[in-house]
Amino acid sequence: MNFFSHLECGYCKKNYETDKLWNLCPECNKPLLARYDLFSAKKKISIEDLKNREQNLWRYREVLPVKDEKYILSLGEGFSPLFKATRLGKELDFLNLYIKDEGLNPTTSFKARGLSVAVSRAYELGVKEVSIPSAGNAAGAMSAYAALAGMKSYVFMPNDVPRPFISECKALGAEVTLIDGLITDCGKAAAEAVKKYGRFDISTLKEPYRIEGKKTMGYELAEQLDWKLPDVIIYPTGGGTGLIGMWKAFDEMEQLGWIDSKRPRMVTVQSTGCAPIVKAFEENTEFAEMWQNASTIADGLRVPAAVGDFLMLQTLRESNGTAIGVSDEDMMVSANMIGRTQGIFASPEGGATLAAFQKLREQGWIAENEQVVLFNTGSGHKYEHLWA
Numbered sequence: 001m002n003f004f005s006h007l008e009c010g011y012c013k014k015n016y017e018t019d020k021l022w023n024l025c026p027e028c029n030k031p032l033l034a035r036y037d038l039f040s041a042k043k044k045i046s047i048e049d050l051k052n053r054e055q056n057l058w059r060y061r062e063v064l065p066v067k068d069e070k071y072i073l074s075l076g077e078g079f080s081p082l083f084k085a086t087r088l089g090k091e092l093d094f095l096n097l098y099i100k101d102e103g104l105n106p107t108t109s110f111k112a113r114g115l116s117v118a119v120s121r122a123y124e125l126g127v128k129e130v131s132i133p134s135a136g137n138a139a140g141a142m143s144a145y146a147a148l149a150g151m152k153s154y155v156f157m158p159n160d161v162p163r164p165f166i167s168e169c170k171a172l173g174a175e176v177t178l179i180d181g182l183i184t185d186c187g188k189a190a191a192e193a194v195k196k197y198g199r200f201d202i203s204t205l206k207e208p209y210r211i212e213g214k215k216t217m218g219y220e221l222a223e224q225l226d227w228k229l230p231d232v233i234i235y236p237t238g239g240g241t242g243l244i245g246m247w248k249a250f251d252e253m254e255q256l257g258w259i260d261s262k263r264p265r266m267v268t269v270q271s272t273g274c275a276p277i278v279k280a281f282e283e284n285t286e287f288a289e290m291w292q293n294a295s296t297i298a299d300g301l302r303v304p305a306a307v308g309d310f311l312m313l314q315t316l317r318e319s320n321g322t323a324i325g326v327s328d329e330d331m332m333v334s335a336n337m338i339g340r341t342q343g344i345f346a347s348p349e350g351g352a353t354l355a356a357f358q359k360l361r362e363q364g365w366i367a368e369n370e371q372v373v374l375f376n377t378g379s380g381h382k383y384e385h386l387w388a
Contacts (some may be wrong), residue, residue, distance in 0.1 A: 078140035110382035114210030136165035143172035204239035218249030271296035350376030
């Protein structure tokens with residue numbers, strides 16, 4: 001059973017058919033979102049149906065966009081552990097702190113979720129070549145799933161990304177082009193090649209399906225907490241697909257009758273060296289301006305402009321959440337604190353969530369009795385040069 005019904009523009013709300021390749025909305029050039037017949041799904045699937053299913057993100061297949069299961073490309077992505085951070089919480093005098101460790105996904109980051117679903121759907125629709133601009137982890141994930149499908153993969157990366165990111169893509173069969181510039185410059189080069197060679201562009205939120213893989217973090221979090229959502233979710237944000245996806249998942253689960261109307265306050269964390277969403281949130285604007293001279297050690301946060309900026313800002317405001325910037329130094333101190341207390345080798349982006357938690361707690365924004373979940377979105381292994 002699959003209940004994928006149509007695509008809807010996240011901005012102008014125009015609807016589109018599902019069995020055709022789409023990138024952005026042809027009308028307004030904004031992201032398209034997958035929609036489901038949740039009224040029918042509620043009659044056919046229940047929480048009980050999940051109990052004996054595989055422990056990966058495809059356990060939620062009825063509300064994922066791949067219609068024929070023979071096109072599912074899986075390396076075991078999803079259902080990452082949710083740890084109660086007991087030793088860390090004791091050190092911080094906060095007893096209800098959790099870490100969802102996405103670094104244990106295939107290719108060692110949460111990007112495996114989005115690319116598993118996006119490449120699977122592209123495979124189902126007959127795509128032979130995929131292209132991505134990436135600061136690292138997304139490129140590795142795309143390369144892995146493209147290899148599994150027998151597709152050709154093309155990666156455009158800043159030439160100053162850590163070498164392990166480049167090596168991973170090459171080992172997985174991708175053709176890697178290094179660009180002297182930021183992720184936005186890679187996007188321009190990738191777009192030119194897509195147009196010239198007819199490849200399918202699988203950039204963040206420039207196709208509808210990566211967000212569907214990322215939304216499963218929301219489904220899992222609810223399931224792991226016995227279908228009760230936490231008070232606060234702190235999430236490191238570059239392109240913002242995970243933040244938007246989880247918020248989408250909460251709405252879907254409520255319509256399915258799996259959770260009630262309670263929602264977490266969503267927190268976006270960015271580097272102070274590249275914080276366009278923080279600035280836009282503080283200025284109460286609908287869109288974020290391009291961040292000039294973006295610089296941070298956290299490659300996943302070095303995104304000076306995001307096509308889904310308005311969706312991120314909507315999520316933060318609807319949830320009564322907030323956006324906060326943290327320094328690179330504080331990220332590393334916090335990543336090391338996670339490591340020595342919980343045994344998790346967190347990426348700088350993961351460290352950023354703990355740094356944000358400490359700042360928000362000092363400000364009184366987080367109360368002592370609240371339940372807080374930090375997302376470590378990747379392993380520190382590809383950033384080993386930061387600990388050298």
